Amino acid sequence: MRDVVIIGGGLSGLAAAGELQRLQIPYRLIEVKKRLGGSIMSEARGGFILDGGAFAFHRDDDWTYLKELGLTESLCPVYDSHNRDLVAFANGSQTVIDTLAQGLTGTFIHRMAVSSIGTLDGQFTLCLENGLMWEAAAVIVAAPARHAERMFRTLSPELSRGLLDYGYDTITRVSIGYKKGDMPVPPRFPWDVAIPFYTWTDAPQRVPPEHVLLNVGVRMLPKAVAAEAIVQELHREIKAQGQPVISRVDYWADADPLPPHLPNFKAKMDTLKQLLPAGIRLVGSDYDGLGFAERIVAGQNAAQQIGAYLQP
Numbered sequence: 001m002r003d004v005v006i007i008g009g010g011l012s013g014l015a016a017a018g019e020l021q022r023l024q025i026p027y028r029l030i031e032v033k034k035r036l037g038g039s040i041m042s043e044a045r046g047g048f049i050l051d052g053g054a055f056a057f058h059r060d061d062d063w064t065y066l067k068e069l070g071l072t073e074s075l076c077p078v079y080d081s082h083n084r085d086l087v088a089f090a091n092g093s094q095t096v097i098d099t100l101a102q103g104l105t106g107t108f109i110h111r112m113a114v115s116s117i118g119t120l121d122g123q124f125t126l127c128l129e130n131g132l133m134w135e136a137a138a139v140i141v142a143a144p145a146r147h148a149e150r151m152f153r154t155l156s157p158e159l160s161r162g163l164l165d166y167g168y169d170t171i172t173r174v175s176i177g178y179k180k181g182d183m184p185v186p187p188r189f190p191w192d193v194a195i196p197f198y199t200w201t202d203a204p205q206r207v208p209p210e211h212v213l214l215n216v217g218v219r220m221l222p223k224a225v226a227a228e229a230i231v232q233e234l235h236r237e238i239k240a241q242g243q244p245v246i247s248r249v250d251y252w253a254d255a256d257p258l259p260p261h262l263p264n265f266k267a268k269m270d271t272l273k274q275l276l277p278a279g280i281r282l283v284g285s286d287y288d289g290l291g292f293a294e295r296i297v298a299g300q301n302a303a304q305q306i307g308a309y310l311q312p
């Protein structure tokens with residue numbers, strides 16, 4: 001059987017890869033970055049677990065996938081600005097990525113982007129940025145709209161136009177660790193639209209004894225302010241004492257998709273997806289929901305639809 005190409009190694013692409021593997025359909029996954037995970041990345045440093053992207057979740061989210069991945073014991077408590085009880089992954093959100101990737105035996109190509117998708121002699125053809133051309137029996141595009149738009153320009157100009165100018169809000173994600181007592185708990189920022197969310201935790205799985213970790217989302221132009229200056233400004237705003245013991249700043253220019261907040265978004269996406277040729281699926285947080293569970297289910301569904309398409 002000819003293989004399926006998955007474009008994008010974030011949560012959606014990896015979930016699709018896992019499902020293709022379960023269905024015994026050969027696949028290649030191509031990811032432009034050197035790492036898997038997309039907007040999910042975690043780091044263990046100085047006894048802290050720091051998340052550069054997705055971090056906090058509601059307890060009442062759909063956690064069915066944790067059971068499938070054997071991760072039912074992987075959550076720890078986190079609190080938000082109202083001291084509400086949320087959860088995070090004890091070893092960082094990257095746990096989900098690593099677990100999904102663990103058993104995958106398909107071919108993975110890193111540091112290579114797909115530029116465009118076309119057709120030739122009844123096959124799909126993918127032009128890579130290095131000029132090579134791949135053939136594929138089917139394609140799962142698991143990349144954000146700002147990249148997918150370019151891939152579809154020749155194959156489906158109407159679909160491409162529909163994804164053009166897809167807007168995002170920026171987020172600068174800041175993690176700051178303190179000695180207990182140096183940071184007011186719960187921390188309080190003056191009400192400010194530039195800070196859409198903040199959470200804190202002292203869960204022993206994520207924070208060394210007698211320490212506490214603050215996570216903040218700041219809306220500002222990416223890289224407009226140096227990382228250290230942002231950390232010091234937040235430090236002043238919450239009236240913390242001493243100095244942070246650790247910090248991490250990640251700039252996300254395209255963090256928060258805006259179109260899903262518009263009326264008729266779902267109907268518009270359904271219409272756009274109908275423009276996809278049979279044998280190509282489009283999946284990702286820009287099209288059908290941000291949540292981890294939604295991403296995994298959507299990736300698996302895309303793989304099943306491709307499986308049905310490839311049936312003789």
Ligand SMILES: Cc1cc2nc3c(=O)[nH]c(=O)nc-3n(C[C@H](O)[C@H](O)[C@H](O)COP(=O)(O)OP(=O)(O)OC[C@H]3O[C@@H](n4cnc5c(N)ncnc54)[C@H](O)[C@@H]3O)c2cc1C
Nearest residue numbers: 008010011012032038039054055056113114147284285290
């Ligand atoms: C800062 C931030 C905070 C978040 N916080 C939360 C949270 O707290 N809770 C929550 O539920 N969700 C959160 N989310 C959303 C969640 O992280 C996303 O919904 C999910 O990770 C998206 O997965 P994805 O695979 O659809 O897309 P992505 O993670 O964007 O992955 C797409 C992949 O495609 C690759 N790619 C792009 N173009 C190409 C190309 N041409 N060729 C090859 N590869 C390509 C990219 O490099 C990337 O790895 C957050 C997102 C961000 C950015």
